[in-house]
Structures are given as structure tokens and as C-alpha cells.
Amino acid sequence: MQFTESDFIAIRSVIERQLEAFQKDDAESAFAFASPGIQNQFGTPENFIQMVRKHYPAVYRPRSVFFENITIIQNNITQQVLLLSPHGVPLRALYLMEKQPDDTWRINGCFLISVEAKIT
Template sequence: MRIVFVFLFVAGLAAVGAITARAQDNAGQQAVATIIQNQLNAMAAGDRAKAYSYAAPFIQQKFQNPDIFMEMVTRGYAPLIAPQAVEFQRFEASGGRATQAVMLVARDGSAWMATYFMQQMEDGSWRIAGCQLEKLPGGAV
């Protein structure tokens, strides 16, 4: 009887741990999606300073100010500026880092997969540490 109780207690703790981890993943995914969407909204509105504020510190250091940052986005990541549609997909997180896949339809109707690389800050907030764009086959959707 005692062995059964110990087993049930340990199994219950494992279940609580799994539920807690899942809740933390969901909270992390929601926080990451919010940061990405906020940056997309800022870029669509032409708010360079706000868009720049969502970048990780090392990205901000590399591009020095909002104008230089947005010039880089305009030249290399134009599909991220005012997309017609945005759909958040696969999310993975581990050890203060996360990746978020985002399918989007650019202004010209072309379909893209953006993989965002996220970095968690010491205060628990998330910042965008990079983005890889891949044009999806089939041209415009």
C-alpha cells in the first residue's frame, strides 16, 4: 500500500511539473508572439524607434540607431514591412532562447516563412535576436 501511495505521489508531482512546464511554454510563446507582432505593427506604422526597441541589445549595437536598423530591414527583410497576413506557427524554447516560425504574406502577395530567433533578457522579457526569411514555393498566394 505504501509503495502504491509513493508511486501515485511521484506520478502526481510529474504531472504537475509537466502542466507547469506547458503553462510556462504557453506563456513564453504568447510573450514572444506579442513582441514579434508589436514589431511588425511598428514597422507597418513607420515607427522606426518602436520597431528598433524590440531588437536584442547586440542588434541595436550593430545597427546603432532606428534609421540604420530600418534601412537594413527595408533592404533585406521587406516582406516584414506591412504584410497582408501573419500566422504564428511552430515555437520552441530552451534556456533563455526561443525560435518562432511565422508564415506571412507580403504586400506583393508572395508567401514567406520567417523564423525569428529570440533572446530572453535578465528581466524575463524577450527581444528579437535575428530573423531568417525563406520565400515559400509557388509564388504569390
């Protein structure tokens, strides 16, 4: 799977913009950065942001954000991001990215793991 420097920049921008939308409680903007599959799963921006608020506080309100490398995990282009949760717990977010037919990138899932976890 090939990706370019412009893909790296676009992927980072999508994640940064979604994180900014969460900070502002802008459900519609945050939802717009999700892939069509994620949008179908949650149905509305309100359902989506409620799920993130409840189950992903480190994504919803991170104290700090540090972008790591992009890797491929099970054929998914994955951006690794170090987050500091609202409670001061460091976590690694694995953002699964999906390229759309119009060549834009959307977030197709996010998994939080401990920073000690080995990624293979």
C-alpha cells in the first residue's frame, strides 16, 4: 500500500480537525471527519459525539497530543497518536484511516492502547 507525503499531511489534518471539533463540542464537524461506515453505524452527529464523550475521554478532551508515525496494521493505514487523557494517563490512539473515492481521508475507527503495548 503506497502513500505520499501529501497523504501524511492530509491524514494528520483530518485527525487534528476532528480533535478541534471535539474541543468545541461541534458534533457535526467531528462527525464529518468519520468514514461513511462510521457515520452509518452511529446515524447522527449527536450519537457519535455522545459515544466519544463516554468511551473515549482521551480523544474527546486530551491534555496533549503528539503525532507519531503512520504504519499499516492488518492492511489499514494507521496513524499513531500519543494522547494524555484528562486524568493524566498516557495512551496511544491508533486511528484507522480510509481513503475516499474523491481522494480525501476519513477516520474509520480509533483504538486506544497502553503506551507499553507492542504494535505488530
